[in-house]
Amino acid sequence: MKTQTQAPIQILHSASRRRVFMLQTLVGCAATGTALQATAQTMVAEGDAQATALGYKADATKVDKAKQPKYAAGQVCSTCTLFQGAASAAAGGCPLFAGKQVFGKGWCSAWAKKG
Numbered sequence: 001m002k003t004q005t006q007a008p009i010q011i012l013h014s015a016s017r018r019r020v021f022m023l024q025t026l027v028g029c030a031a032t033g034t035a036l037q038a039t040a041q042t043m044v045a046e047g048d049a050q051a052t053a054l055g056y057k058a059d060a061t062k063v064d065k066a067k068q069p070k071y072a073a074g075q076v077c078s079t080c081t082l083f084q085g086a087a088s089a090a091a092g093g094c095p096l097f098a099g100k101q102v103f104g105k106g107w108c109s110a111w112a113k114k115g
Contacts, residue, residue, distance in 0.1 A: 041093065044100045051108070054096065060107035070109055078104035081112045 044051050046058060055068045063071045077083050077094065083104070085092020091101040096110055 041099060041101045043091065044094075044097045044102050044106075048097070048100075050097055054108040054110055056097075056102070056106060056108040058103045058106045060105055063107050068109060070111070071107060075107055075111050075113075076104060077102045077106040077108070077111070079114055080110075081114050082110065083114070087114075 057063050060076045078087050082094050083092050089104050091103050094102045
């Protein structure tokens with residue numbers, strides 16, 4: 001008789017473990033999704049205070065040469081020492097704009113040739 005009374009308890013225990021597993025899986029997936037969203041960096045807006053101070057433009061061809069005499073044609077973020085993406089990347093990180101990305105074709109007054 002012990003085996004007959006143990007069977008329903010084992011079934012309940014098994015179902016409980018399945019529920020716990022499913023809940024843990026669900027929570028794990030939600031946490032992964034949240035982490036991915038947190039690591040997706042936003043782009044620097046030209047109107048940001050730091051961007052304005054550095055004369056950042058998302059498109060280097062739009063730099064006002066009268067206001068930014070340091071600018072020379074061909075200088076873009078993707079060829080700057082500070083650019084943290086591949087040279088061919090459309091965007092990448094920059095330590096001057098913590099937690100944000102700059103356009104590879106952008107420019108700012110801190111541009112320094114990648115060496």
